[in-house]
Amino acid sequence: MSAVETDPRAADAARGSTPTLSKAARARRRRGRLEVIGFTGPALLVFVLFVFVPIGYAVVLSLFNGTPTSPIRDFVGFQNFTEIFTTGRGETLGQPWFWHAVRNNFLIAVMSLLIQGPIAIGVALLLNRKMRFRGFFRLMIFVPYVLSEVITGVIFSLMLSPQGAVNDWLTRLGFEQFANFQWLMDTSAAPADAGMFAILGSRTFWAVFAILTWKYVGLAIILFLAGLSGVPEELNEAAAIDGATWWQTQRKITIPLLGPTIRIWAFLSLIGSFQLFDMVWILTGQQPGRTGMHTMATFMVDQGMNRNRVGYGSAIAIVLFVITLIVALLYQRFILSRDIGKES
The missing domain is CATH 1.10.3720.10 (MetI-like)
Structure with missing residues (x-):
């Protein structure tokens, strides 16, 4: 009698039960990832919308010389930052x-x-x-x-x-x-x-x-x-x-x-x-x-x-x-x- 016939674990392996266990483990891992995404996703979305998006928009606005009604007009580059740190006349450190x-x-x-x-x-x-x-x-x-x-x-x-x-x-x-x-x-x-x-x-x-x-x-x-x-x-x-x-x-x-x-x-x-x-x-x-x-x-x-x-x-x-x-x-x-x- 061969070793595969006498050893139940070897017989299960020969019949292909190992792939079945691997599929179950992958399913559990997939469910775990989905749970993490489901719990953290809404919080990350809110954080991005109310933190990163406003910061990015402020960076864009700082490159223009706009008004409250027309914020994106008259592109000036870094002139607004230059005005903060220097007047260009050497009198004071900016404003x-x-x-x-x-x-x-x-x-x-x-x-x-x-x-x-x-x-x-x-x-x-x-x-x-x-x-x-x-x-x-x-x-x-x-x-x-x-x-x-x-x-x-x-x-x-x-x-x-x-x-x-x-x-x-x-x-x-x-x-x-x-x-x-x-x-x-x-x-x-x-x-x-x-x-x-x-x-x-x-x-x-x-x-x-x-x-x-x-x-x-x-x-x-x-x-x-x-x-x-x-x-x-x-x-x-x-x-x-x-x-x-x-x-x-x-x-x-x-x-x-x-x-x-x-x-x-x-x-x-x-x-x-x-x-x-x-x-x-x-x-x-x-x-x-x-x-x-x-x-x-x-x-x-x-x-x-x-x-x-x-x-x-x-x-x-x-x-x-x-x-x-x-x-x-x-x-x-x-x-x-x-x-x-x-x-x-």
């Missing part, structure tokens, strides 16, 4: 107002990290302790973030107007110098030849930044509270047994373990600072240039829509995209890499 807008974005980003971060960490550490009405305090701190930017801007623009509630309260308290005080229309930093850091002496800048802090610090506090919930309580108890004070425990144990959450919040804060538009636009009465408070986004809209320079506004949008992308990549490479791994 001074654009570089003032870039300065404002970076100043708001840095001030957010230096001021909002410590405030949020301190409040989160306090709210992480056992106390009465802790849930209520957490809710009230998060409420400003839930409000839309438009509602927040309108509320504070009314309160800080010359005849607004803030000036009225201060006047009633005896501070007569605040009668008809201009909180949001300080024009000292508006001229194109104003110093690069003249904006730091503008009360409009600090009023806007205070409102931004009130609006967004609640998100930072909630993120830090979520991070604190992951810190093992046993570490705090062991530190207390060893004689560490509450502050020493927070400084040596809690805050270092909160590092990944702090780095994620800082990344979100940086990107949000570069995208800042609606709050500044509303608080300055849709005229941020009068106070030197342009951001890159408000300058883009002002040039592209209000001044009918769609090509130049699109060029500003491309520059804004490139700056944001470079900052995001550098941050991920040198800061977030310790949390997400260098492979990603």
